[in-house]
Amino acid sequence: MEIYVVKQGDTLQSIADKFGFSVQKLIQDNGLEETDYLIIGQTLVIAHPQQVYTIKQGDTLLDIANKFNVSIIQILANNPELSDREYIYPGDTIIISYNTDKGKIITHGNTDPNINKDILRKTLPYLTYLSVLNFTATKEGEIITYYDDNEVIQIAKDYGVAPLMMLTTATLQGEANILTTFDILLNEDFQNRIIDNILRIIETKGYYGINISFQYINISNLHFYENYLTKITNRLSEEGYQVFLNVNPNVSLVNNEVFFEKVDYTRLNQSAQNIIFTTYEWAERIMAPSPISSFYSMENFINYILNYIPPDKIIIGIATIGYDWELPYAPKISNVNSLSFEGVIDLARSAGAVINYDEVSQTPYFRYTFGNNLEHVVWYINSRSINATMELVSKYNLSGISVWNIRVFNPQLWLIISSQYEIEKILY
Numbered sequence: 001m002e003i004y005v006v007k008q009g010d011t012l013q014s015i016a017d018k019f020g021f022s023v024q025k026l027i028q029d030n031g032l033e034e035t036d037y038l039i040i041g042q043t044l045v046i047a048h049p050q051q052v053y054t055i056k057q058g059d060t061l062l063d064i065a066n067k068f069n070v071s072i073i074q075i076l077a078n079n080p081e082l083s084d085r086e087y088i089y090p091g092d093t094i095i096i097s098y099n100t101d102k103g104k105i106i107t108h109g110n111t112d113p114n115i116n117k118d119i120l121r122k123t124l125p126y127l128t129y130l131s132v133l134n135f136t137a138t139k140e141g142e143i144i145t146y147y148d149d150n151e152v153i154q155i156a157k158d159y160g161v162a163p164l165m166m167l168t169t170a171t172l173q174g175e176a177n178i179l180t181t182f183d184i185l186l187n188e189d190f191q192n193r194i195i196d197n198i199l200r201i202i203e204t205k206g207y208y209g210i211n212i213s214f215q216y217i218n219i220s221n222l223h224f225y226e227n228y229l230t231k232i233t234n235r236l237s238e239e240g241y242q243v244f245l246n247v248n249p250n251v252s253l254v255n256n257e258v259f260f261e262k263v264d265y266t267r268l269n270q271s272a273q274n275i276i277f278t279t280y281e282w283a284e285r286i287m288a289p290s291p292i293s294s295f296y297s298m299e300n301f302i303n304y305i306l307n308y309i310p311p312d313k314i315i316i317g318i319a320t321i322g323y324d325w326e327l328p329y330a331p332k333i334s335n336v337n338s339l340s341f342e343g344v345i346d347l348a349r350s351a352g353a354v355i356n357y358d359e360v361s362q363t364p365y366f367r368y369t370f371g372n373n374l375e376h377v378v379w380y381i382n383s384r385s386i387n388a389t390m391e392l393v394s395k396y397n398l399s400g401i402s403v404w405n406i407r408v409f410n411p412q413l414w415l416i417i418s419s420q421y422e423i424e425k426i427l428y
Helices: 012-019 023-030 061-068 072-078 080-084 117-126 150-158 178-185 188-205 222-238 266-271 295-305 341-351 383-395 411-418
Strands: 002-005 043-046 051-054 093-097 104-111 129-137 143-145 162-168 209-214 242-247 252-254 257-259 274-277 314-318 322-326 336-339 356-358 363-370 374-379 400-403
Touching (some): 002 012, 002 383, 023 043, 043 383, 072 080, 072 117, 072 411, 150 162, 188 209, 222 242, 222 266, 295 314, 336 341, 363 383, 383 400
Parallel strands (some): 129 162, 274 314
Antiparallel strands (some): 002 043, 129 143, 252 257, 363 374
């Protein structure tokens, strides 16, 4: 697998010819919608299959899977276009395998029950675990449930993906409630009530376990979090359920210096099956224009947490979002808009922008003017950023990655992963 950066004069045909691909495959692999205009600095993922097969009359996916001793799920992951089809057709060529020599990894995704079910089915072949964002803990120990999650749970299991109940003290819109968090941490009766409610929901719904979100960990309150997580793990483990911990490490980079809360994760590690370190893409963006994610900062943080957590228990988050800042930037005054990857590319195309790349953070950005010469800057995540994160996973032998929101299918993200790694499926 390699990533190609579009240069002046490139066309889809010239790039396809360069790598021995058809234009249609290049478009399909990269989810391109605008096929007649590439942007300088735009990236394309180039992944050559290890084994392909031309469909014959009478073939079914099950026949093909059995013929090559692979799962149907693997075929769907290597050919995401099949998820949109009712039939397969003789003469079509499908990918059986890539050279996944970088080993096996765990992949985790988050969604709410209202996700488009076609997108869900298209994404599930790439996942090990799916956390369902549908539950908020209250300070009295109750749990608010928002939507019917039965269909999402069942579809996940159909694809060999283990569904996890995700519990936070925030609303589905990301409105944090620090007071509720500490009311719970300081009251054992509330904690016991929450654990009873967790077990009731897991048993009723058929979840594999829980992914509990800790948002405000610091040195002064760490002891309370440790006791709370230990209590949850002890109760759920007795019933055969897994406990995952989701932590927002609040890593920042200021004047080339990396900052984060330097806590001892030893006891949290002893309680949780895996610890997922990720930022919350639902949160309001209030910081000044800067990289969405920093490779340099992330590597510094990984080197720190490896002192307390073995690599095979660490899952790191991959951002899939962009932000558009109005300049000059004034905190809480300037407009800041979030963008999907497709939205970023559409904006760069319409603005006639050239995409630049920051080598330190390993993230792209561009500037453009709007209306009456109002300047904007956009930072986002592209395939080079994603692959840089995956290189950290390989370098440090980490357990895997987590994608905060899978509501929008990102073909480049999943191609980068599926063409290099074997995705673990624990329900098969």
